[in-house]
Structures are given as C-alpha cells and as structure tokens.
Amino acid sequence: MSCPVDLAPGDRLALAPGVVLRAVPEWGVAYAYTPARPAFLELNATSWAILALCDGAPLAAIEEGFAELVRGLAGANRARDVLARGLADLLAHGIVHRIDDDGGPTP
Amino acid sequence: MTDLSRQRLYLRAWLAAEGRLPDPSVAPVRLSVRTAGSIPPKADMARAGYLVVVWTWRARGEVTRADIEAWEEAHIAAIRDDGANPEVPMTDEAGNPIASAEGGAVPARRKVNYHGTVLARTSVFAPPGRTLQSLWGAWGEGRRRLERILTVKPEFLTDDWERAVAATIHAMRLMMEGEPQVTIIDPSLPL
Numbered sequence A: 001m002s003c004p005v006d007l008a009p010g011d012r013l014a015l016a017p018g019v020v021l022r023a024v025p026e027w028g029v030a031y032a033y034t035p036a037r038p039a040f041l042e043l044n045a046t047s048w049a050i051l052a053l054c055d056g057a058p059l060a061a062i063e064e065g066f067a068e069l070v071r072g073l074a075g076a077n078r079a080r081d082v083l084a085r086g087l088a089d090l091l092a093h094g095i096v097h098r099i100d101d102d103g104g105p106t107p
Numbered sequence B: 001m002t003d004l005s006r007q008r009l010y011l012r013a014w015l016a017a018e019g020r021l022p023d024p025s026v027a028p029v030r031l032s033v034r035t036a037g038s039i040p041p042k043a044d045m046a047r048a049g050y051l052v053v054v055w056t057w058r059a060r061g062e063v064t065r066a067d068i069e070a071w072e073e074a075h076i077a078a079i080r081d082d083g084a085n086p087e088v089p090m091t092d093e094a095g096n097p098i099a100s101a102e103g104g105a106v107p108a109r110r111k112v113n114y115h116g117t118v119l120a121r122t123s124v125f126a127p128p129g130r131t132l133q134s135l136w137g138a139w140g141e142g143r144r145r146l147e148r149i150l151t152v153k154p155e156f157l158t159d160d161w162e163r164a165v166a167a168t169i170h171a172m173r174l175m176m177e178g179e180p181q182v183t184i185i186d187p188s189l190p191l
Helices: A045-053 A059-069 A076-092 B003-018 B042-048 B065-081 B163-174
Strands: A012-015 A020-024 A029-034 A039-043 A055-058 A096-099 B026-028 B051-059 B087-089 B107-109 B112-119 B145-152 B176-185
Touching: A012 A059, A029 A045, A039 A045, A045 A055, A045 A059, A045 A076, A045 B003, A055 A059, A059 A076, A059 B003, A076 A096, B065 B112, B065 B163, B087 B107, B107 B112, B163 B176
Parallel strands: none
Antiparallel strands: A012 A055, A012 A096, A020 A029, A029 A039, A039 B026, B051 B145, B051 B176, B112 B145
C-alpha cells in the first residue's frame, strides 16, 4: 500500500502506551489523550474505525479488516487511500505505534 | 463477542448509516466555555472600560423556562431597540479597536450589553454558564437560581441607567422569589 509513512505489510500496530481513549458512540467520535506529547484529540468515525483495527495486528491484516469494514461504502482504491492517510495521522499524533514481536515498541 | 468486535460492528453500522466514507480526521479539541451569550474576555472588558453587572435571583416555583425565554426576548428587544444604545465596535478608552480572541470584532453596545441569563453558579449541578435549556431538565430540576449578566459603561451606571429596559426589569421582578442580589464587577481589578 502507498502509505505516507514507511510501513511494511508485516509491521504491527497498536494503541500507544499511556494513551487514554474514550469513545462517544452517540456522536460517532472518540477522544484520545496522548500523555507522551500532551494533547486532547478528537477522532472521527473513520479514524476511530482504523484505530479499532490496530490491536497489534500486522498492516496486511489491518488493510484487510478495513476493506471489509468499509465494503459497499468505498472502492478498493479509496479504502486504501483513506487507510493510509488515517494511519499516518494516528502515527503522527502518537496514538498508535509500531510494535515488535514481543509487544514492545519498535526502535 | 469481544468489546473490540462489537466496536467494529458499531462503527461499520455508523459509517453505513452515513452512506459514505468520510476522510479520516484527528483534530485537537479546543476547550472553551460556552455561555448563553458572548461575553468578551475579562482583559478586553477592562480595556474597554466596561463594568459587569450580575443579577442573581431565584425564580418563582410556577415560572417555566418558556416564561423566562419570553421575558428574555422582550429584554433583548428593549436593549436592541433603544436608539441611545446602538451597536458599536468595541474600542479601548483611547478609541483603538478591540478584536476578540474568537477572531472577529467583539459586538458591543454603547451603554448596555446583555450577555444572557444562565443558571447561577452557586449550584453544584450548574457549572458556570450552563444555559436555561437544562433548567427544568433532569439535572436542573428545582435549581432555580439564575444570573442575568450585563455589561455597562460606568458613565451610564446612574440611578436611571436601566430606564430603557425598566419594563422588562419589572417583568423579571414578577418572576422572582424574594429580592435579587446585584453584583457589580470591575474587570480591571485583579481577582
């Protein structure tokens, strides 16, 4: 996938340590607090859906899961593009991070 | 089913209901206090030489939110329609314009500005500025202390400075239980 950040299909992504996530389902948003770089952020439903797939799964599985989640709403190209931008945003804000096989952060 | 699966199903349903896939968005949350009206920042009011007048009063038991809103509409109209109280750009005492932190010019009237009537901040169920909308709702039941907030130019703070709105003040008194408490705050003084 063409991702604004350098990710390989085997890279695994998960919620970054210490990030507090609070979903507000009625509004279709989630709020994230990132203590490492103190910020209070609002994720729309799309970003929240991408984050929900980042449970330590490899990028290839996240891509597959997202395509399944948005099937019927967006074509494959659009889904890939949205996922790439969404992951770049989540990584840039420190909401998700790459993990190694032991579950720790990738150096 | 795990919480995560449930969450994904919910999000799929939410996006399906939207009928489209919105662009992803991660945006900083801007925290701000909202009140029933726009109250300029304290520093701006001090520069403009305004005083803040707060009427705190307790509504009679039979008064409804609709009664207060009807009074408020008349009150706003009386202030708006007073020919001697036109809307003017907010300036400091040297005449320099004051722009609000929100980015636009702060609306101001020459003599008196009305900033809203909100739940008084004495109640634990009434965070400062909570609007009347919740007054008779589940959280506001029975908590009837209100604050009417005005700002005035001190030169108009005379015995008859509220003459232009006397009729609506009288109407407000009819909705009151007991006497109102009137507090005058000078924003130029430190807290």
